[in-house]
Amino acid sequence: MKKKIFLVGIVGMSLLAACVPARKFEDAQAMIEKLNVENKSCKEKTDALTAKVEDLNKQVNDLTNARKDLVDDTTNYGTQYRKIMAMNKELNTLYEKVIDQNKALLNNSTNESQKFQSQLAEKSKQLDEKEKTLNELQTTLQKQQTDLDQLKSDLEAKNKKVMELESALTKNDSMMNALKNKVSDALMGFENAGDLKVYTKNGKVYVSLSENLLFKSGSIIVDPKGKEALKKLAEVLNKNTDIKILVEGHTDNVKLAGTGAMKDNWDLSVLRATSVARILMIDGKVDDARITASGRADTEPVALNENADGRGKNRRTEIILQPNLSEINSILGTK
Known part of the structure; x- marks a missing residue:
């Protein structure tokens, strides 16, 4: 373009020098100088525009690199x-003042802008998906935290219940051991004779009385x-009114010749337990509501029934002293 203008100037000067008077030549020369000034101005604007385009390309490159970082939020993009669109608008205004050759650059810039807008929309979509995933994860995490808090609360409640139960069991064991010692002291003379044993088992105190101490052979009358x-x-x-009392009668496996009300060892074991219970209630003044009597016959031997010694050990009456388990049952939530 600049070359074309320069040639026009030379041709014009030649024609003016050959065909027009000096006055017109001077006017033409002034016009040429004016055109040169305008040409210079146009060149300066073109250079400025080129600089702006280069600056714009640099900014586009910077923005393209920035797109790779997904942590840039939608607001930043x-x-x-909007900054690029504003620059494009300014660029369009400038392009209207220059030659058509710059339209390709403008179109290219517009295409880049559209490409960037498309990429921006894609990044925005990706960010929305990431945000949705994050929200879902946060919801899951909150639920898990709620479940964890509930489990922690349940565990603390269970630990508290276990501690309460252990305390109650320890208290119960201590009480039953003390009761065993009191019973042993009260029955010391009988225990030493070998006809009576006092021991603890499963949190209960057992008082085992032999047939020799209580009954004659085959009898239900207490000696x-x-x-x-x-x-x-x-x-x-x-003196220990919270204690429940279970009286159990036991026999050996020798069949009983049925006489009167007793037909077998079941009858014998039940009637002996009942006789012992009556002594405790009538002679001992123990509240009958605390006492239960039952017979086991020969179903729970403590020794083999193969000889007289073993059978003698099996013929016994056991008084089982059971603690008040209301506190433990309350902790366990049972009646």
Whole structure:
């Protein structure tokens, strides 16, 4: 373009020099100088525009690199996009003042802008998806935290219940051990004779009385010595009113010749347990609501029934002292 203008100037000067008077030549020369000034101005504007285009390309490159970082939020991209659009608008205004050759550059810039807008929309979509995923993860995390807090609360409640239960069991064991010692002290003379044993098992106190101490063979009437032992035991029981009392009769496996009301060892074991229970209630003044009597016949032997010694050990009456489990049941939530 500049070359074309320069040639026009030379041709014009030649024509003017050959064909026009000096006055017109001077006017033409002034016009040429004016055109040169305008040409210079146009060149300066073109250079400025080129600089702006280069600056714009640099900014576009910077923005293209910035697109790779997904942590840039939509607001930042929108701000940059609006900045580029403003620059494009300014560029369009400048392009209208220059030659058509710059339209290709403008179109290229517009295409880049559209490309960037498309990429921006894609990044925005990706960010929305990431945000949706993050929200879902946060919801899941909150639910898991709620579940964890509930589990922690349940565990603390269970630990508290376990501690309460352990405390109650320890208290119960201590109480039953103390009761065992009191019963042993009260029945010391009988225990030393080998006809009576006092021991603890499963949190209960067992008082095992042999047939020799309580009954004659095949009888359900308690001997005087047995009554004395039961009265001693009743004194301890009346001082420990929370204790439940289970009286169990036991026999060997020798079949009983049925006579009268007793047909077999079941009848014998039940009637002996009932006789012992009556001594505790009537002679010992123990509250009958605390006592339960039952017979086991030969179903729970403590020794083999193969000889007289073993059978003698099996013929016994057990008085089982059971603690008040209301506190433990309350902790366990049972009746």
